[in-house]
Amino acid sequence: MNKNTIYAVVDIETTGTNLKSGDRMIQFGCVLVQKNQIINSFSFDINPGMAIPKVITELTGITNRQIRKAAYFEDVAATIYAILQDTVFVAHNINFDLPFINSELERVGYPALSIKGVDTVQLSQILLPTAPSFKLKDLSRYLNLTHENPHHADSDAHVTAELFIFLLTRLETIPRETLFEINRLSSFLLRNTNELFYDAYSDKNRRQERLPDHLYIVGGLVLQRRKQDTFNLTNYAYPEAEVDKKKIFEKQLSWRPEQAKMMDLISEHLKSSNRTLIIEAPTGIGKTLGYLIPAAYHAQNRKQIVISSATTILQTQLMNQALPLLNQLLPFQTSAVNLKGSNHYINLAAFKKELTQKETSGQIALMKIRILVWLTMTKTGELDELKLSSYQNPIFNQIEHQGVGSLVLTDQFFEVDFINTLYKQVESSEIIFTNHAFLMKHPGLFNSDRTKLAPELIVDEAQHLADVALQSNKGRIRFWKIINMCDSLLTSIQSSQKFSFNDLMAINFLTASENNQLLTEIRKLRESVELLIRQFSREYGRQISRNSAAKNETIGKVIILKSTELIRLINRNKIMLESVLKVITVLKRDDAILRDRYIAAKSQQNIGQDEQQLLNRVHNFFKQLFAETEGWTIFEQNQDKLNEKVLWLSFPINGQTDKMQFEFSLSDATHFLSEVIYRHFNHLTFTGATLLLPGNPDYIIDQLDIQDDNYKIEKLGSPFDYSNQAKLYVASDAFDVRSSKELYESYLADSVYEIIKSQRKQTLILFNSLDTIANVYGLLTKRGLHLDRELLVQGVTGRPGKLKKRFLLGKDAVLMGTGSFWEGVDLPNDRLELLIVTRLPFESPESLNVKAKEKEFEGQGRDVFSEYSLPRATMKLKQGFGRLIRTSTDKGAMIVLDNRLINQSYGKKMIEVLPDELQLINEPLADIIIDLKTFLSNSDS
Structure with a gap:
């Protein structure tokens, strides 16, 4: 492909998708593109010689009446063949359009087209990695392309041609270094789509194109430069008068009296001696700006505001939509950071490691290519920007961040790591957007500098706070899973078919004594857990059977225990429970030793691929084992803490005790929110559309765990009739x-x-x-x-x-x-x-x-x-x-x-x-x- 290549951008409509069952073409559309310009177009209806199914008519609007007088495919085959000769075939889902056309051509006596092909779905996935959808209709809306008649071949071909031209232009902006990495993986792309990337790299390499100033290279990855925002130290007075507030909204938004009232309530609260303000703000009053505007004024002069939303989606909307609007409305700029759990961010070191692995999966190769392009665009490193409904692609298990504690100080990506950078920004940002779940787990992060005034807390959708608190305090101990992990470790260490620890001893990676000790500890853990299963089964097996029959205190195969029962259970099995904790501590030490030796041996190139795979597999089993035993600390808690918890034993539906597991959570949020969360903040502001129950003001006070009388409740009026x-x-x-x-x-x-x-x-x-x-x-x-x-x-x-x-x-x-x-x-x-x-x-x-x-x-x-x-x-x-x-x-x-x-x-x-x-x-x-x-x-x- 070169600058003079003619691309035939094609779309067809058919009676169905199954050629073998006799489906036929009913429309053909083609737009010719050369040098990023549309040079010609063709389209015509085709009589399929059969009735068009109702579902196709409903989808496309093409009727039997419309195509009744159209030419049959054998009458237009020569024209289609001539149009497509000596072109590069381009389609949105090429593996449908091109095979269908070739099959039709062969049916009427023409040879199949042996031309190159490019897929605009994959091209869009790569060059527009943050697009919400890759359907043609959605992409045209995303890029503001005119798409007059979706599911008509002429309209679809035309908008696909415009999309293709846009993508070719976008391709020209991809850095040479990124294109180099893409070309190492591009053989997995459909048809000849990879040639576009190879040609783009060759052209940039020939010109020795330099990297733009907004990008830089770390460890071979091209990244966006990130500028750290700082406090503006401005001192604009909050607009107390109605006329001054109206000036804020007059250019872009309509005036809402209840929104203005909410602004005043929060502004007054943040300056008052009252600790807590609860505002029920019905839908339609503009609740978001109702708290953001007073928050922005108050945040001047290093007064930090933490705003917590119910979900990461709402949190992202605050950052990407509400904050830019706020900065358009106000006479000063407000800086903010968006703080989520570590698994929402990419670990650059882990991704770089994945790039070095030989790829055998087209799905993973495509995702790696998308991420390479995305890294040249993202300033946050949030994997959510890729807008995937779920991270089912296996690569995400390897590249999602494990938190600050997982970072290595000497790693080449340490200084540019997204979470490391983000946590530094927390100190200097006026507003911090987060979510309830993150708030529950990291309340002290927002008040880490005790020399400063505690930040303010504004909780949106506060009706969810108590439920999130309970959810974040849930734990689970799957005894059967611990046994499975022990078995996996024992198999890998002593009897792996390809490679085992015997081979590691042969190269002096560890001694026979260390190997035997490791096996002994794993077996000891397995035996202790099996003993506990038998003990708990003796204690509760009869109760399970009896209660299942009587439907008393059970849901399926579940027994709910009071804290007093849990305390007795712990005391009766104290020795075995403590034994498990001791073994886990030893195994964590052993795993750390193995990892340190692995890193050292790898850096000195003293360890082969087989050894690396074995040690990585063992380490991953250890990680899973330690994750399964995290909840074991419940057996160490004092009686006061246990009194706040509810615990239940659950079994599979058939009651097999070897699948027994413990689950536990707080019984309610009382004292947890007030003592663990709220103590890190100055004023507390709670808002939401559904907070108050008529005639029961104590309900929301109990739900939010408000422990003092220094609070105020306000209910705003609805703007709706x-x-x-x-x-x-x-x-x-x-x-x-x-x-x-x-x-x-x-x-x-x-x-x-x-x-x-x-x-x-x-x-x-x-x-x-x-x-x-x-x-x-x-x-x-x-x-x-x-x-x-x-x-x-x-x-x-x-x-x-x-x-x-x-x-x-x-x-x-x-x-x-x-x-x-x-x-x-x-x-x-x-x-x-x-x-x-x-x-x-x-x-x-x-x-x-x-x-x-x-x-x-x-x-x-x-x-x-x-x-x-x-x-x-x-x-x-x-x-x-x-x-x-x-x-x-x-x-x-x-x-x-x-x-x-x-x-x-x-x-x-x-x-x-x-x-x-x-x-x-x-x-x-x-x-x-x-x-x-x-x-x-x-x-x-």
């Missing part, structure tokens, strides 16, 4: 949720079907379990609903992240979900117009959480339902309703298929958390559907 924007329907003839599972699910399927068929609005259906979702979906498909509407089903058609993206892009789609879909999903305007709640969101009485609470409340005269289950379900219902109305122009309805909301006394308490002006209609479902159609049709006018 719920009397006109929303309706709440409760089906008076709803099926009794206590009925048989099969009859109940049949009712849900019938009701959902009737509601969905009555209108074509974007619909979210909320369930309480994935099992019910799957069963109802199965019944709906039997009725053919999936043929008429796009059904997005959690646990069936995709994961939550993927389903949310598809729902946002959907047209009259139906999303069936649970868990995270009850909250935190922003679906404004016509992205959500109908919300169906299948069942009030109570946790099952048999759930582990409820059973643990029952155990905790035992003997205290406290009621689990009123103190735990009802408040949590009420909050969840409030959060679910919050998905519906997100802007002042939204209009939507919520249907509840659970008449306990009306018929039970607690239902009235649940209704109280919904807006007072919300119109409630309690009628049979048939009448609801009639009223719903009128209400939603008015939203179209």
Whole structure:
């Protein structure tokens, strides 16, 4: 390929994807590109000689009528063959388009095209590594390319040509050194895509192109230069007067009185003697800027603010969207850092090591190439920027960061390491964005310099803080997994087929005495754990069987223990428990010795590939073993600490005791938040859309573990007109949720079907379990609903992240979900117009959480339902309703298929958390559907 190469950018539409079953082409589009310019284009319909399937017509809009008079493929084959001769074939998913065309050509007597080919999917993945999606429609939107008729060959070919030209231009910016590394891996790329990178490198090498100033090389990797932000030391006064606040918003944003009130409340609080401020800020008031603006003013003159969000996604939105907007609005600039757990960042040393490994996997090779390009772009090193739904590619297990403690001072990447650099920035940044989970694990990081005033803490989505605190204090000890790790170590050390420690002794890497001692310690650990399994089985085996039959205090094969029982358990088995801890300590020392010798031998080139692989395998087994035994420290805790914990023993469903495991967590967040977290901060500010329960102000105080009386609670008004924007329907003839599972699910399927068929609005259906979702979906498909509407089903058609993206892009789609879909999903305007709640969101009485609470409340005269289950379900219902109305122009309805909301006394308490002006209609479902159609049709006018 050279500058005069003509690229034929092709797209085809077909009756299906299976050539063997007789699928045929129905459209051909081709755009010729030369010297980064479009020089010609061709497109025509093709009569396939068969009916176009309905699903293809729905996807493409191409009808049987449209192609009835079009030429057959044998009539246009010569033209297609002539167009593509002496070109380089380019397509978005080339391994579909080119084989399909060749097969069609051969079918009518032409030879298959023997031309080079380039795939724009892989090219996009490499050159646009942070793009959210690599579908053609999504890429065109991402790059602002005009795409008039998706799934039409002429339009798709044209936008693919524009994409290809953009990618060729982008390729010219990739540094020579990065291209060199890419070419070492590019043989795995599809067709001749690798030649583009080889040609680009050859051209830059010939010109000896220098590296741009914003890039530099460390250890052979090309990285972005990172500038460390510092405090501005400005002193702008907070705009107290309304007229001054309006000046901030007048150029870009509308004025919101409740947002201004929130700003004033926080500004006053940060200067007051009050310790704690709690603000319920309903959706639509502009909560984010409501706390960011006063925080930015207060952060001047080295007054540091820590802002914690519920998730890393929300945290990233604060950094990448809210902060730039803040700096546009205010007369000064605010610096910030984004602090996440270490596994979110790349370890440069580990990645460099992976580059030196001989690659045999195309999937991993492609990911390495993408990361090489991404490193020339990223300033944070956050793997999240690659926007992968999950890091299933094996390379991520090797390159994700293990934390500051894993860094080696003498390593060539130490000074430029992303986490090392980030932690240095923490001291000098005015605002630190983090998430609740990170806050729970590293509270002291934000107040490491005791000579300075403690930072301020603002907690967004504070309703999640207690749950995250409990989650971060969970632990697990899988006895069977420890035994498996011991067996893996023993096998690797003494009887590995290819290489064992006997070979290491032969080269004097370790002595026979050291080898025997290591084997003895591993066997001792294995025997101790086996003894504990037998001991616990004797103590609790009968209780498991008895309680399983009686369904008392068990969920499947689980026993919940009170702290007093746990203390007795520890005392009875103290010698064996301590023995395990001692052995683990010795094995950690042995592993460290082996690693030190390995590093020294490798640097002196005294160790071969087989020895390296063996030692790496053994070290990885040790890492897994130590991870499995981390929770063992629970057996060392004093009685006061144990009194705050709940512990349960669990077995597999068949009750096999050899699969026994311990799990434990805090029983609640009391004293943990106040004593472990809050003590590192000056003022505490909590905000969220769903914090307060009417008539129960103590609920949020208990949840947030506020231990003093120096607090203030504020509830801001909603900007929405719920009397006109929303309706709440409760089906008076709803099926009794206590009925048989099969009859109940049949009712849900019938009701959902009737509601969905009555209108074509974007619909979210909320369930309480994935099992019910799957069963109802199965019944709906039997009725053919999936043929008429796009059904997005959690646990069936995709994961939550993927389903949310598809729902946002959907047209009259139906999303069936649970868990995270009850909250935190922003679906404004016509992205959500109908919300169906299948069942009030109570946790099952048999759930582990409820059973643990029952155990905790035992003997205290406290009621689990009123103190735990009802408040949590009420909050969840409030959060679910919050998905519906997100802007002042939204209009939507919520249907509840659970008449306990009306018929039970607690239902009235649940209704109280919904807006007072919300119109409630309690009628049979048939009448609801009639009223719903009128209400939603008015939203179209």
